[in-house]
Amino acid sequence: MTDDTTQSPEAAASTDLVSLFNDMNAGTLGEKMGITFLEASPERIVATMPVAGNNQPYGLLHGGASVVLAETLGSVGAALHAGEGRIAVGLDINATHHRGARSGLVTGTATPLSLGRTLASYEVVITDEDGNRLCTSRITCLLRDTAPNAT
Numbered sequence: 001m002t003d004d005t006t007q008s009p010e011a012a013a014s015t016d017l018v019s020l021f022n023d024m025n026a027g028t029l030g031e032k033m034g035i036t037f038l039e040a041s042p043e044r045i046v047a048t049m050p051v052a053g054n055n056q057p058y059g060l061l062h063g064g065a066s067v068v069l070a071e072t073l074g075s076v077g078a079a080l081h082a083g084e085g086r087i088a089v090g091l092d093i094n095a096t097h098h099r100g101a102r103s104g105l106v107t108g109t110a111t112p113l114s115l116g117r118t119l120a121s122y123e124v125v126i127t128d129e130d131g132n133r134l135c136t137s138r139i140t141c142l143l144r145d146t147a148p149n150a151t
Contacts (some may be wrong), residue, residue, distance in 0.1 A: 051106060
């Protein structure tokens, strides 16, 4: 008989990263937006964000809020890919808004398009609770060495 509650080393590492990123969100724009990480690895980053508090005057999810979620996920993925001693700096982001949302949580899922030594690009798909695609975004980050004596 096997113990199904034991996590694989990869799943445990992802769980640790999710906790780390949720803790790092304190006091940041991500916290203000209500972003909560669910999965974190260089190959897949998933987080949710509430529509409430992130809407525009017509009651729909603000397009800028979707871009904040997309940039957060793509930047985290790029930083994980870059590795220790390196940082990810956003170069470009775009977004196409397919439909609106008025309530509930949206989920962003970032997957790599290209992972290189100096650049990382991610596609971020944002869906509503019914799985409808709300937004498709692409983010490209520059990967560089951390500056000496940087904190």
